[in-house]
Amino acid sequence: MTFVPFESGLILAAVLFLLGLIGVLVRRNIIFMLLSTEIMLNASGLAFVTASARWMQPEGQIMFIFILAMAAAEVSVGLALIMQIYHQFKTLDTDTLSNMKG
C-alpha cells in the first residue's frame, strides 16, 4: 500500500477553501457567491476525508456524507431564494441588495 502524506492533503484542502473564500469576497453576482460557497464546503469535506484516511476510521467519510446532504438542501433552498430575488429586484447584484443596513 502506498501512502499519502497527511499534511499535503490538509494543505490542498486549505488552498481550495481559500480559493472559495476569495470567490465569495470578490464576486458580486449572487450565483457566483453561492458557487464559491460550494467550493468551500467541498474543500472542508476533503479535509475530513483526509483525516479519516490518516486515522483509518470511517467517521470522516460519514461526516462528508452529512456535509453532502446539508449542501444539497442548502443549494436547493438557496437557488429558490435566488429566483425570488431575481423576481423581486430584477438584479443579481448583491451590493444593491442592501435593505438590511443599519
Next chain:
Amino acid sequence: MLNLLWLIPALPFLGFLLLAVFGGRMNKTGIAFLGVGSVGISALLTTLIGIDFISSPPAGHSFNQPLWVWMNIAGFKPGIAFYLDSLSLIFTFAISFVGFLIHLYSAEFMIDDEGYSRFFAYMNLFVAFMITLVLADNFLLLYLGWEGVGLCSYLLIGFWYKEPENVYAANKAFIVTRIGDTSMAIGLFLLVLHFNTLDIQNILQSISTQWVRGSSIAVLTAFLLLGGALGKSAQLPLQTWLPDAMAGPSPVSALIHAATMVTAGVYLIARTHTLFELAPIVQNAVAIIGALTLLIAGFCALTQTDIKRVLAYSTISQIGYMFLALGIGAWALGIFHFMIHAFFKALLFLAAGTVINALRHEHNMFKMGGLRKELPVVYWTFLIASASLAAFPLITAGFYSKDEIIWYSWASNIGSPWLWLISLIGAFITSVYTFRMVFATFFGEQKTPVSHKPGKRIKIPLIVLAALSVLGGFVELPETMGGFAPFTHFLHHTLPAVALRSEGSGTELLFQIITAALTLAGIYLAYQFYFKNVKFTERFKQTGLSKYLYSGCGFDWLYDRAFVYPAIFFARINKNDFIDNMYTFITCLSTALNEMLVKTQTGRIRWYATVITMGAVITLTIVLVS
C-alpha cells in the same frame, strides 16, 4: 365622661376623611353639616368634659388617656396618648369653640366657592391636628400636631391656588416655619438623647431633678424649643410669613393665623415652663423678643392700608404680649391673654372678611368708609372687638388681660422697667392703629358701594364672639378690683404663679390708671388724625419712614438679600443639574457608540464576509503567536 377625650380630635379627623373621600359627591348642605357638625360636636364634648373636669377633678388634676403604643425602639416608646389638664383644657376649649363658630361662619362665607368640600376638609383636618397638639401626652405626638397644623396652614393659605401670589405666600409660610420646626426637632433630639423618652410629664420631672439651673444643656434645649415657638408664632426674627399669609380666605386667617396655630408657640413654652425656668437666660430672651416684636409690629401696623394686613401685624404684636407674659413668669396671664385674644381677633378677622366680601373684595380700608349704617351688626361687633384689642378700660375683656401683663412686666421679679415702658408704648400704638382702622372703614364717606349683606350664619358667630370679648374678662379680675380670679386659680395646678418684686406691689392701681389713660389718648389721637384732619396723614404717607414701616421694617428686604438671592443664584448655576448630566452623558455615550457601530452594518454580504475573514486572520495570528 372623661373617657370620651379621644373623640375630641377624632371627630374632626373623621370629618376630614369623609369629606376628602365623599366631598365631591355631596351637596353643599351636606358638606356644611358634616364640616361644621364634627367641630360642633367636638366643642360640645369639650364643654361637657370641661364641666366634669372642673366640678370633680381627677387625681393630680390631670387625666391621662393612652390609646396605643406608636413605636417601640430600644426602650423609646412614644404612644398615641392624650393628657388633659387645666392648660390643655383651656386651649382645647378655645380651639373647638372658636373653631366651631368660624366653621359656622364659613358655611355661608365660602358658599359660592367651588372648593367648598375641600375647604371644610382642610379646616377639619386643621382642627384635628391642633387639638392633637394641645392634648398630646408626649413631644412626638405634639410634633405630629405641630407639623400637621403647618401643613394645613400651607394648604389653606394657598387655597385659591390658581393665583401664583397665593402659592408664593403659602410657600413662604411653610418654609419660614420650617426653620423653626427644625430648631425644635433638634431640641427634641437632645431630649431623647438625655432621657430616652419624650413623655412630657416624665421629662419635666426629670429635668427638675437632674438638670442644674443655668446649665448649658438646659439653655441649649430651651433655646432650640424657643426657636420652634418663634417660627410658629411669628415672632422676631421669623415673623415675615404672617402678613403674606393673609392671601388665604378670611375664615382661615381667623382660625389659623389669629386664634390657634400661631398660639402653638405660646402653648409649647407654657407646657415646658419647667425647662424655661431652669434657663433664665432663655426666659429673659422670651420676654425681650416678645417686647421687641410687639413694638415693631405695632409700628408696622400703623402704616398698612390693607385691612387684613393691619390685623396680621396686630396678631404678631399681641402674641408678643403673650411671649412677654411668659418671659416674665406670668404664665397664667399669658394663657389668659391668649384666650381673650382668640375671641376678639377671630371676631375682627371674621368681620373684616364680611366687609371685604360685601364690598366685592376691596381690601384697602381707605377705599371703604361709611359702612356704619349699611352693615350695622358688623359695625357694632367690630367696634366691640377693636375696643377689646385696644384694652378699653373696664368694660372690655382686653383691658383685664393686657393691663395685668403690663403691670407684671414692672412688678415681676424678673421683669424690668424697660419691658414695662415698651409694653406701655405698644399699648398706646395698639389703640392708635386699631381705631385708625375703625374710623377708616366705618366712618366718613362711603367710597365703595355695598353689594352683598351678610346672612344669619355670619351674624350669629360675630355676635357670640363679641359677647365673649366683653364678658370673657370677668373671670380674672385684678387685685384692685376684688381679686376674683378663678382663671388663674384653675391654672395654678399646672402653671406656677408670678413671683413679685418686693417694691412692686403697691403700684398696681397707679399703673392701671396710666394704661387706661394711654388707651383713651390713643383713641383720641386716631380720631384726630384719621377722621377729622387727614391732611397730616396724607403727607406722612409720602415720607420714607412710612414706606419703611409699610414694608414690614425691611425684614423681607433683608431676608431676600441674605437667603433667597444666594439660594436662587446657586440653583441657577446647577440649572443643568450636573448629576442629571452624568446620566445624560451615559445615554449620549451609548447613542454615539451605537451610531458608530451602525456604520458597520452595511447590509452588503461581501462586506460581512470580508469582516469574517479578517476576524479569522486575527484569531489565527493570535493562536500562532502565542
Next chain:
Amino acid sequence: MLIIFYLSAVVAVVSTLMVITRKDAVHALLYLIVSLLAISIIFFALGAPFIAALEVIIYAGAIMVLFIFVVMMLNLGRESIQQESQLLKPRMWFGPVILTLILIVEFIILFSKIRGQHYPALSISPKVVGVSLFSTYLLGVELSAVLLMAGIVGAYYLGKGKKRILHRYLANTESDSKAEGETK
C-alpha cells in the same frame, strides 16, 4: 499513488481558479464540475472509494446540475456577461487576495508543524462506512433526512408563484369568463 494525488491536486486548484475568474456562469459551473471530478480522484487515492462515488453522483451530478438549471432558467444573456465584466474590476481582487495570502501562510505554518510520519493508506470499504452509519450515527442519518425534508418543503414554497390578488369585480369577470369558456 502519490503522483496521481499531486496531479489531481494541481488540476483541482487550477480549475477552481478558473471557476472564480470566469464571467460566464455556465463556464464557471463547468470548470467546477472538473474540479469536483479531480477531487473525487483524490478521494480514491486516499482510500475512500465510496466517498469518491458519492462525490461524483451527488455533488457533480445533482447539485451542479441544479445550478445549471437555475442559471438557464434565469436566462442571463449576453448583457449579463458584459455586466459581470464591469463588476469584476482588477482592483477588487486586491484586498481579498492579501487577506487570503495571510491565511494561506498561517495554514501552511500550522499544518507543517504536524511532523510527518507517513501512515499507510488503508482503503475503507463502503461496508464499514454503512455499518458505522446505521449503527453509531443513526441519529445523524435521521436528522439529515429531516433536513432534506425541510429543504424540499422550503424550496417548493419559495419556488411557487405568488397568487395574484384581483379586485372583486375583476375576479368575478374572470371566473365568469372561465365558466363561459368551459360551457362553450
